[in-house]
Amino acid sequence: MEKLNYKFDTQEEVKEPVHVGVVASGDLEVLVYPTTDPQTTVEIVTGSNGFGKVWKNVLDRFFARYPLHADFKINDFGATPGVVNLRLAQAMEEIKHGE
Amino acid sequence: MENSFVELNGRDRAKALFDHGTARELVGPLDNLYSPHLMPQGIVPESDDGIILMKGQIKGLDSVVISMEGAFQGGGIGEVGGAKIVAALEQTLKDNQNGHKEYPIIVFDTGGVRLQEANYGLLSISEIQNMIIALKKYVPVIGVVPGRVGAFGGMSITSAMMSYLIATDEARVALNGPEVIEQEAGVREFDSSDKNLIWNTLGTKQRAATGLVDEIVDDDVDLIKDAIVAAIQAKKDSHRTENVDFYLSLLKDIDFNQPMDTEEYRKLFPTVKAGNHHIVEAQKSSTPKDKSRGRLWFEKLTGIENAESEVSTVLHATVDGKEFIAIVPDTQNKRFPRVRAGEVGLMEGFTVAKIVNQVIEEDQDKEQKRPIVCIVDVPSQAYGYKEELIGINVALASSAAAYAKARQAGHPVIDFIPGDAVSGGFLAHGLQSNRMIALGDDSITIQAMSKASAARITLRTIEELEEATKHVPAMAYDVFNYTKLGALYKRIDSIKSWDASDKNVARIQKEIDAAIDSTKGQPTDLSYRYTNEIAVNEGRVATLKMRKAVEDQWNN
Numbered sequence: 016m017e018k019l020n021y022k023f024d025t026q027e028e029v030k031e032p033v034h035v036g037v038v039a040s041g042d043l044e045v046l047v048y049p050t051t052d053p054q055t056t057v058e059i060v061t062g063s064n065g066f067g068k069v070w071k072n073v074l075d076r077f078f079a080r081y082p083l084h085a086d087f088k089i090n091d092f093g094a095t096p097g098v099v100n101l102r103l104a105q106a107m108e109e110i111k112h113g114e
Numbered sequence: 115m116e117n118s119f120v121e122l123n124g125r126d127r128a129k130a131l132f133d134h135g136t137a138r139e140l141v142g143p144l145d146n147l148y149s150p151h152l153m154p155q156g157i158v159p160e161s162d163d164g165i166i167l168m169k170g171q172i173k174g175l176d177s178v179v180i181s182m183e184g185a186f187q188g189g190g191i192g193e194v195g196g197a198k199i200v201a202a203l204e205q206t207l208k209d210n211q212n213g214h215k216e217y218p219i220i221v222f223d224t225g226g227v228r229l230q231e232a233n234y235g236l237l238s239i240s241e242i243q244n245m246i247i248a249l250k251k252y253v254p255v256i257g258v259v260p261g262r263v264g265a266f267g268g269m270s271i272t273s274a275m276m277s278y279l280i281a282t283d284e285a286r287v288a289l290n291g292p293e294v295i296e297q298e299a300g301v302r303e304f305d306s307s308d309k310n311l312i313w314n315t316l317g318t319k320q321r322a323a324t325g326l327v328d329e330i331v332d333d334d335v336d337l338i339k340d341a342i343v344a345a346i347q348a349k350k351d352s353h354r355t356e357n358v359d360f361y362l363s364l365l366k367d368i369d370f371n372q373p374m375d376t377e378e379y380r381k382l383f384p385t386v387k388a389g390n391h392h393i394v395e396a397q398k399s400s401t402p403k404d405k406s407r408g409r410l411w412f413e414k415l416t417g418i419e420n421a422e423s424e425v426s427t428v429l430h431a432t433v434d435g436k437e438f439i440a441i442v443p444d445t446q447n448k449r450f451p452r453v454r455a456g457e458v459g460l461m462e463g464f465t466v467a468k469i470v471n472q473v474i475e476e477d478q479d480k481e482q483k484r485p486i487v488c489i490v491d492v493p494s495q496a497y498g499y500k501e502e503l504i505g506i507n508v509a510l511a512s513s514a515a516a517y518a519k520a521r522q523a524g525h526p527v528i529d530f531i532p533g534d535a536v537s538g539g540f541l542a543h544g545l546q547s548n549r550m551i552a553l554g555d556d557s558i559t560i561q562a563m564s565k566a567s568a569a570r571i572t573l574r575t576i577e578e579l580e581e582a583t584k585h586v587p588a589m590a591y592d593v594f595n596y597t598k599l600g601a602l603y604k605r606i607d608s609i610k611s612w613d614a615s616d617k618n619v620a621r622i623q624k625e626i627d628a629a630i631d632s633t634k635g636q637p638t639d640l641s642y643r644y645t646n647e648i649a650v651n652e653g654r655v656a657t658l659k660m661r662k663a664v665e666d667q668w669n670n
Contacts, residue, residue, distance in 0.1 A: 016153070016156040016157065016158060032144045034142070034143040034144055034161065037123050037124070037125075037160070037183060037185050037186060038158055038159070038160040038185075038186045038187075039123075039183075039185030039186060040185070042185070044143065044160060044161060046143060046144065046161055048144070060153070060158050060159070061158065062157070062158045088161075090158050090159060090160060090161065091158065092158050
């Protein structure tokens with residue numbers, strides 16, 4: 016198990032908290048909380064150690080495309096980057112849907 | 115599959131049962147009530163601890179759905195998720211007691227106790243069972259086993275207590291998983307690689323044909339919803355844990371030394387007629403019996419030397435107005451080879467249930483209910499193929515339900531623990547007590563699973579497991595760490611397990627009487643365990659936090 020933390024500069028305000036996913040084998044859950052802090056934070060707890068760089072790449076790409084401003088919490092049980100992208104996109108849809 | 119219920123995750127299953135737009139989730143993922151026990155063991159937690167709680171309406175009926183996420187840690191019950199279930203059932207009970215009809219529905223998808231929080235898992239499951247027994251007086255408690263994990267371990271015992279149990283044919287229900295039986299009893303007892311054997315034995319079709327499941331429903335959200343509502347409206351109750359006479363008769367007809375297959379059992383089952391059984395008290399004898407800590411203290415506390423009874427593994431007697439019950443080994447047990455070391459098997463579960471039910475009945479009209487003293491020395495439940503085929507989960511549920519009923523009717527139920535208190539054996543014989551007294555002896559093991567099996571299931575070596583459990587009370591195997599959970603009423607360190615001198619026996623009698631007195635005018639539930647000082651300050655902090663969260667969110 017490993018804990019990872021990232022920060023991003025983003026602009027799109029998130030108004031309501033959102034949750035998607037399950038901490039199942041090869042899967043993850045994403046929690047998104049509105050924040051008043053100047054930066055977006057991403058806190059990851061992952062069962063697979065040593066993938067910090069991969070996470071950074073996935074998140075860089077996601078926030079470049081969707082600059083959501085919020086606190087993200089991710090609990091990951093060995094999801095592949097593809098599954099991570101899918102869950103992040105799902106979280107984003109929930110956020111848009113809620114508005 | 116279109117409209118599949120099984121394929122949904124735990125949260126979507128709960129949501130799918132409610133009328134559109136009426137579901138409200140309580141203490142959900144965003145409330146951040148994580149298990150405090152997983153991260154220190156290097157395990158990724160889940161924000162809802164794998165238990166989803168929703169309130170709303172099902173076909174217009176006010177309902178509460180508790181759904182287990184089988185994909186998270188095998189749906190195992192830990193402290194936080196367990197407390198969520200107990201608190202939800204307790205609030206549902208209160209609403210019903212106040213005249214507000216509200217129907218509890220439990221969607222099972224669980225391997226039972228979460229082994230990384232073993233002691234909390236066992237405590238939680240007994241507390242869940244206590245609530246179900248209490249609730250059944252007011253409303254049917256409906257269970258659904260959709261399938262993927264199924265209902266295993268301590269939660270298979272819980273499933274047996276449901277008023278009505280619905281399952282799809284993708285589900286399995288059993289106390290011990292095949293891997294655990296293979297680990298404990300050998301591959302010849304149960305080959306865990308034989309998938310056909312597993313499904314034919316533990317699968318819904320066989321279970322429904324032999325009284326362990328009440329209804330098979332196709333995997334379709336609407337059909338499952340219809341079945342639930344029909345069961346509620348018809349006030350269905352299988353009385354599964356009250357068929358003790360039936361099972362005691364059935365056991366007489368089976369030779370446990372011969373193999374029996376699913377077909378044979380299916381043929382036998384409908385032909386059995388429930389006889390009249392009465393379990394007479396243990397008698398003095400002149401032949402020495404197999405020694406055990408449980409037997410030693412039973413004989414000393416009751417004064418019955420070399421106690422003998424018709425069921426050689428279960429001793430009971432009322433002495434000085436107290437009913438003492440012990441489960442003991444019988445190395446010469448010819449009929450039931452799987453309980454020779456004192457395990458709790460089919461015969462033991464049903465016999466203890468019968469004894470406790472006899473006590474309840476005899477004291478029915480009395481104002482002062484007889485105290486029941488449960489002498490606990492159980493190394494585990496029995497691991498055997500026929501045990502699973504017939505339904506050892508029902509046997510254990512029957513005795514646990516009987517103890518819970520006795521306690522709720524006002525009988526003080528006191529544990530005296532001079533020996534081991536392990537797993538399903540402890541759930542059946544001990545964990546429904548309102549006070550536990552244990553001896554402070556290193557030889558006593560209190561746990562959910564043997565080290566060998568726990569290591570196999572959690573994919574660790576025994577050494578790794580021992581290292582992980584040494585300093586974690588949630589996982590501990592010894593009575594001293596167990597005390598830190600707040601579960602014990604008293605630990606007596608000056609008396610050791612085999613040290614039943616006259617003086618020590620007199621002291622224990624006194625302690626038992628004091629424990630009985632301490633129940634006077636107190637709640638007849640299991641709340642003592644999480645409201646005492648040790649529990650509040652240390653042992654059950656997360657439990658209490660969850661209880662408060664559920665209470666706060668219940669009505670708004």
